[in-house]
Amino acid sequence: MSDALGTKHLLGIDDLTADDIDLVFRTADGFKEVLARPIKKVPSLRDITVANLFFENSTRTRISFELAEKRLSADVVNFSSSTSSTKKGETLIDTVNNILSMKVDMVVMRHADPGAGVFLSRHVDACIINAGDGTHEHPTQALLDAYSIREKLGRVEGVKVAIVGDILHSRVALSNVLCLRKLGAQVMLCGPTTLMPHHAKDLGVRIAHDLDEALRWCDVANMLRIQLERQGGDGIANFPSLREYAMLFGLDRRRYEAIGKDIVIMHPGPINRGVEITSDVADSASSIILHQVENGVAVRMAVLFLLAGGMDRQPRP
């Protein structure tokens, strides 16, 4: 049986070709229509059980995945590390194998360690979807971001996207760069030098340290969250103060109006209002932040649907 997607798992954007991404988008178009119906549910995954394993906190992504699974009629079990046996010292493989022995077919996992999904895919027999692994990747976020750009501007190819902020700690930035580049967009990373990883120059993107320059260049600005919980050691070590950060890299109305053209504003959430973006911009007509959230469900339905399509229906030995 051939895989619908050419990959068994979704661990990172590199698992997908540009054609795969296009297939995800076209399938998501179908699901957007389903989500506009009075009954927002289809039976495609009714014989599939999905475990959502969140070893790290999440609101949006967990709810988005759970809604996507439920609207595909999958059976869903949820797990969050704060209430689980990992606190008692169980290893990741043991935890997951125990869950799989209860006949789970797919695992959606968020974990604080980069590569946790890849590691798991080598040791357990289930389809793994990475919902964020440390500072590494967050592929479904990148897919829904690119999908939202495609929806807003009609295309991704040739669009200039500036990703602004805490690039160093951002899995969203890395996945977005890989995904947008595959689709032919031009990407610029913008942030303070201390929040720009050394590998950035190898990604084939422009790099800027001046927000106004990035804003003048781009068609779309994706304002990343300052990841306060990941800043070095005891608090914030990569920039002097939030106030200074907001002054130099925060997007406010005055700065937006100075660009002299309309650009699309995105944010992967959760927003630190008044830090990377002010409320008057985040809630303005240029912002597609809530469309991103809405599209997230359709895109995740498409990913689940397509990965399930490539799964062997035979019971595992």
Added chain:
Amino acid sequence: MRALTILESKAFELTVCRLCHQLIEDHGHLGGTALIGLQPRGVLLARRLRKELVRITGEKDILYGELDITFHRDDFRHRAVPAIPAATDLDFSVEGRRVVLIDDVLFTGRSIRAGLDALLAFGRPRSVELMVLIDRRFSRELPIQPDFVGRHVDSIDGQHVTVEWKETDGQDRVLLNPVAR
């Protein structure tokens, strides 16, 4: 062996015309009727029927929709190629209507089952009938039978029926293709 032509252009036109008259004979006034074409190939027949019905009856606002069944299929994980969804365009409730589901070829009946399932999301119709251009008899895997049939075809396993349309393929005709070797 070459493909056998089951319906050529003139007979094709007559068949579509007859299906329209049968529907009018059966339903009388089309006010309570909703025509729903199944994506991707059934909509071509449905669009043609709608045009013809408007011409014959003069009723301009016959309820018409197009339904995609991809997410309701029972075989999506058995298919060699990925099923890509087509657009559903159904902006009315089917509650209390006489729905006529329209598809080009009725074979195993599985698409129609999926169509019935998909239709439930749009309300509870008074009745659902099935209209097809070609009914491949003796190949059903589910207890589903059509109410309006253009042409019955008795074929063997491995043969394939293709319906071609002026709009997409240049001419109207129905072909019975031999067993692929």
